Amino acid sequence: MIIWLLSDYDHRKHLAFKSLLARFSAAFPETEAEFAVKSRRTMWESLFAHLRDPKRNPLADIIEIPQNWTELFSRLGLLADLAAQVEPLARKRYPGFILKELCRHDEARAFSVPWWLEAPALFFRPRALEGVCGEPWNELASWDGFRATLDRLPAGGKNRNFRALAAPYSTGAICAADVLPRVWGRRGGLFSDDFNRATFTREETAGGIEDWLELAVSGKIELFSPDRFENGPLPVEQCAFIISSRKLPGQGARKAGPGLRQAKAGARQNRLSPRAAGTAPGDLKVLPYPGCSAGGGLALVYNLAVSASTGDLAAASVFVSWVMEPENLAPFTESFGVFPCLKTAFEECVQEESAAETYRKIFSAPELLPNIMAYPTAELLLERALWNLSLKIARRDYDREDLTRELIMAQGEADYLLSLY
Amino acid sequence: MKKTIENFYGATAGQVFEGGRDSFLQAALQAVSDRFALDGASFYEYDEKNGLLRLRLRQASGVAFEHEENSRPVPGSAAARALEYMQPAAASAPGGRFLYFPFMFDRSDPSGGKNSISGQGLIRLERATRRRRFSAAEIAKAAAFLRSFLRDYYKAEFFSLTRKYDKNVSAITELTEVFATALRVRDSFRHILAGIQTYFGFDRVRLYLIDEKNHKLKGELSADIRGQIKSISYEEIPLEAGAHRFADIVLGRSSGAFMERYKDCVLYLPLSVQGVTIGLLIVDNLLSQQRIEPAELAMLKSFGGQIALAVDNARLFDKVEELSQYDELTKLPLRRFFNQRFQEEFYRAERFKQPLALLWADVDHFKEVNDTYGHQIGDVALKEVGRIILANLRKIDFPCRYGGDEIVILLPQATGAEALRLAQRLSTEISELRIAVPFSKTRELKVTLSIGISTFPLDAATIETMLEKADDALYWVKSHGRGKIALCSDIADEKKKMAEAGGSKNN
Numbered sequence: 001m002i003i004w005l006l007s008d009y010d011h012r013k014h015l016a017f018k019s020l021l022a023r024f025s026a027a028f029p030e031t032e033a034e035f036a037v038k039s040r041r042t043m044w045e046s047l048f049a050h051l052r053d054p055k056r057n058p059l060a061d062i063i064e065i066p067q068n069w070t071e072l073f074s075r076l077g078l079l080a081d082l083a084a085q086v087e088p089l090a091r092k093r094y095p096g097f098i099l100k101e102l103c104r105h106d107e108a109r110a111f112s113v114p115w116w117l118e119a120p121a122l123f124f125r126p127r128a129l130e131g132v133c134g135e136p137w138n139e140l141a142s143w144d145g146f147r148a149t150l151d152r153l154p155a156g157g158k159n160r161n162f163r164a165l166a167a168p169y170s171t172g173a174i175c176a177a178d179v180l181p182r183v184w185g186r187r188g189g190l191f192s193d194d195f196n197r198a199t200f201t202r203e204e205t206a207g208g209i210e211d212w213l214e215l216a217v218s219g220k221i222e223l224f225s226p227d228r229f230e231n232g233p234l235p236v237e238q239c240a241f242i243i244s245s246r247k248l249p250g251q252g253a254r255k256a257g258p259g260l261r262q263a264k265a266g267a268r269q270n271r272l273s274p275r276a277a278g279t280a281p282g283d284l285k286v287l288p289y290p291g292c293s294a295g296g297g298l299a300l301v302y303n304l305a306v307s308a309s310t311g312d313l314a315a316a317s318v319f320v321s322w323v324m325e326p327e328n329l330a331p332f333t334e335s336f337g338v339f340p341c342l343k344t345a346f347e348e349c350v351q352e353e354s355a356a357e358t359y360r361k362i363f364s365a366p367e368l369l370p371n372i373m374a375y376p377t378a379e380l381l382l383e384r385a386l387w388n389l390s391l392k393i394a395r396r397d398y399d400r401e402d403l404t405r406e407l408i409m410a411q412g413e414a415d416y417l418l419s420l421y
Numbered sequence: 422m423k424k425t426i427e428n429f430y431g432a433t434a435g436q437v438f439e440g441g442r443d444s445f446l447q448a449a450l451q452a453v454s455d456r457f458a459l460d461g462a463s464f465y466e467y468d469e470k471n472g473l474l475r476l477r478l479r480q481a482s483g484v485a486f487e488h489e490e491n492s493r494p495v496p497g498s499a500a501a502r503a504l505e506y507m508q509p510a511a512a513s514a515p516g517g518r519f520l521y522f523p524f525m526f527d528r529s530d531p532s533g534g535k536n537s538i539s540g541q542g543l544i545r546l547e548r549a550t551r552r553r554r555f556s557a558a559e560i561a562k563a564a565a566f567l568r569s570f571l572r573d574y575y576k577a578e579f580f581s582l583t584r585k586y587d588k589n590v591s592a593i594t595e596l597t598e599v600f601a602t603a604l605r606v607r608d609s610f611r612h613i614l615a616g617i618q619t620y621f622g623f624d625r626v627r628l629y630l631i632d633e634k635n636h637k638l639k640g641e642l643s644a645d646i647r648g649q650i651k652s653i654s655y656e657e658i659p660l661e662a663g664a665h666r667f668a669d670i671v672l673g674r675s676s677g678a679f680m681e682r683y684k685d686c687v688l689y690l691p692l693s694v695q696g697v698t699i700g701l702l703i704v705d706n707l708l709s710q711q712r713i714e715p716a717e718l719a720m721l722k723s724f725g726g727q728i729a730l731a732v733d734n735a736r737l738f739d740k741v742e743e744l745s746q747y748d749e750l751t752k753l754p755l756r757r758f759f760n761q762r763f764q765e766e767f768y769r770a771e772r773f774k775q776p777l778a779l780l781w782a783d784v785d786h787f788k789e790v791n792d793t794y795g796h797q798i799g800d801v802a803l804k805e806v807g808r809i810i811l812a813n814l815r816k817i818d819f820p821c822r823y824g825g826d827e828i829v830i831l832l833p834q835a836t837g838a839e840a841l842r843l844a845q846r847l848s849t850e851i852s853e854l855r856i857a858v859p860f861s862k863t864r865e866l867k868v869t870l871s872i873g874i875s876t877f878p879l880d881a882a883t884i885e886t887m888l889e890k891a892d893d894a895l896y897w898v899k900s901h902g903r904g905k906i907a908l909c910s911d912i913a914d915e916k917k918k919m920a921e922a923g924g925s926k927n928n
Contacts, residue, residue: 007488014484037486048709051646052622172491229492231516380710417707
């Protein structure tokens with residue numbers, strides 16, 4: 001049995017999965033299981049390559065996908081219906097906000113199983129904000145407040161590496177994962193509510209994207225950072241703000257269980273990870289994403305799907321069922337700072353957080369990326385536009401008109417796509 | 422057997438690459454990590470145009486993983502020096518101890534084309550800061566090791582390209598055959614689209630043909646990425662400039678900016694035969710947003726003429742077939758086509774014990790119409806009768822212009838009573854027809870039908886008898902005043918009564 005896992009900027013996920021798989025193999029020695037880690041791009045390419053030529057490009061038996069790829073790939077016939085093997089989604093083992101998106105068209109079938117989720121949040125070090133922001137809980141609730149605070153932050157003094165803001169998941173360029181939380185915060189989106197037309201150029205959407213681009217234009221975040229190439233992601237103690245959808249260890253998270261201890265051990269083995277993992281405890285605090293303090297922010301959910309062409313549906317289903325057992329799921333998600341998708345485990349996890357109140361707010365009415373056929377492609381169109389803009393910003397020849405032009409073209413393509421699919 | 426770089430040396434590079442480029446890279450990074458006691462190893466591609474190093478694969482803590490990360494090396498740094506001078510360079514930074522090993526490929530395409538395998542990048546060997554630096558001896562050993570790996574990598578890339586070229590050659594041969602043998606219209610269009618999808622595998626292929634009569638671009642068929650083909654006949658685009666982008670393309674008025682934007686993942690291929698555009702073939706990778714390789718675009722463009730010819734042949738064949746099977750005036754099938762279909766339906770009725778009715782109609786006084794008003798008016802009358810018949814039949818019914826003004830209609834799964842109902846409906850509608858005859862006194866012409874009906878199994882047990890009985894019934898109507906309908910069974914009763922009446926008179 002082969003499993004394709006989505007690559008993660010945080011190497012702890014790969015290590016946690018490796019250990020999860022070792023435990024599965026111990027429990028089911030008759031099932032041989034291997035895994036490969038694919039980037040989002042190569043995962044997408046591999047799925048389409050399989051559609052084009054299934055014999056030359058076989059698919060893994062189990063695939064991790066963003067939840068909003070489910071509709072597309074189930075309609076293209078790539079994913080097996082797991083309702084008979086695992087459970088129908090209608091049984092409501094998952095939080096309502098996940099089911100709402102996943103069961104948009106069909107409650108009786110389950111082409112993918114919600115596995116883990118994360119939600120972008122704002123982490124800050126109160127010490128770094130002394131004299132700059134008296135009431136972070138109020139002042140950082142809005143994007144404008146957050147942006148003004150960023151401007152007021154002094155340079156790092158003797159600390160040359162000090163950065164006002166860090167986004168540890170960055171790929172170097174500005175990507176959809178950067179801008180979409182802000183777009184959602186402004187109540188924008190890539191499509192109209194009825195999904196009949198693309199809305200890239202709508203004020204809320206374009207404005208949300210522009211808010212993030214402005215951070216790069218003004219130098220608050222660095223694109224294609226050479227320092228990152230040499231030294232890996234910035235250590236949390238050198239940043240005043242971190243926008244991350246992962247719980248960061250320095251925020252005084254729940255007591256370290258076996259999963260976390262294991263992850264930290266893995267991080268020590270891996271040269272670059274201790275900085276990314278933030279093993280040095282700081283005094284980090286967490287707040288909802290600026291502009292989403294009343295809830296309604298974006299949550300990102302990742303699902304497990306079984307390939308329709310798998311030779312052993314039974315074994316694949318056994319694996320998915322086993323992984324979804326709370327005692328297997330919770331330590332796995334805990335080890336890289338995300339939340340489990342099982343309703344009880346999720347609620348327990350939020351409850352046990354030291355910042356439980358904040359996370360309750362974050363998850364009070366989260367929204368998921370729409371699970372419709374054209375959405376993943378629309379996101380690619382946005383990625384392409386953002387890549388072009390990132391290059392322009394890095395070359396310092398970016399102009400507001402560039403954004404308008406890129407969004408008009410992306411919107412035209414997305415509209416055309418909607419007319420086809 | 423687990424793949425390691427040592428295993429690879431025994432095999433040819435072509436075989437090595439069977440597992441795919443990624444598994445080759447993974448095995449290589451694993452091997453170099455093990456041999457030089459590394460904490461990590463990364464494979465970067467260099468995007469020279471933008472000066473970016475793009476991480477492709479990384480190996481750390483026994484796990485290889487793909488990851489997307491783009492960074493710009495600091496000018497003068499070890500990585501930048503390695504890329505500039507194409508020499509290994511070592512560095513110690515707060516992030517660790519690194520050894521950068523640059524590589525560059527630039528070889529010509531085995532097909533002799535302008536394409537070349539080009540590639541530049543870095544392999545980075547990594548150790549944590551607390552661990553020892555890379556010694557000069559280690560650097561030399563690692564360089565030798567990586568050079569040998571990169572040689573295999575290059576060979577593998579080259580073999581991969583050769584295989585791709587071989588595939589293209591076989592595609593050219595087989596697709597040429599596919600296009601050349603396209604004959605029957607529906608099947609041939611399917612054949613053409615399926616052939617394109619088999620060799621190219623686009624997200625979607627669509628075929629539109631020009632309907633000259635209605636000045637429209639009409640959808641024919643669409644094939645999706647899984648090769649499933651469906652009709653898109655519901656798509657009709659007015660062939661006017663500005664009406665639709667497809668119309669603009671066919672009319673040669675599409676804007677350059679539009680074509681430029683889509684050139685990487687859409688190809689609009691106008692189909693022309695002898696300088697006349699007959700349709701439009703559209704292939705796209707819009708859903709996956711994957712680039713269509715320039716070589717594939719070029720190949721498909723070169724097929725454009727053949728595809729157009731195949732499509733045109735198929736359309737001509739269809740036209741010829743239509744002419745040989747259908748009456749151009751009434752649009753009803755001709756006798757030869759009917760006979761074939763009658764045999765099939767009769768066999769089906771016999772086998773499944775279902776009723777079958779035959780309706781034989783004749784336009785009353787048609788010879789006089791022709792003689793009095795001329796053949797043009799007679800033709801109009803027949804054309805209208807044909808139209809009304811076609812509009813009143815079920816999908817399974819089969820009409821035919823049997824000859825002259827005689828029309829036969831086959832009604833599968835219909836009893837005599839059902840056939841009678843249809844005959845009455847046709848008779849009524851046709852009797853309401855008014856054919857304009859401007860030069861006559863009445864200025865119009867009324868048309869009536871005489872109809873005879875026979876049924877299986879009630880009236881006849883063979884095809885010939887069925888035709889004979891329907892003809893008998895029609896003759897009976899014509900000899901009893903025309904403009905009426907007679908069921909064979911009714912005439913038989915009538916004849917019997919008459920015979921009995923005649924007999925009693927004789928007695």
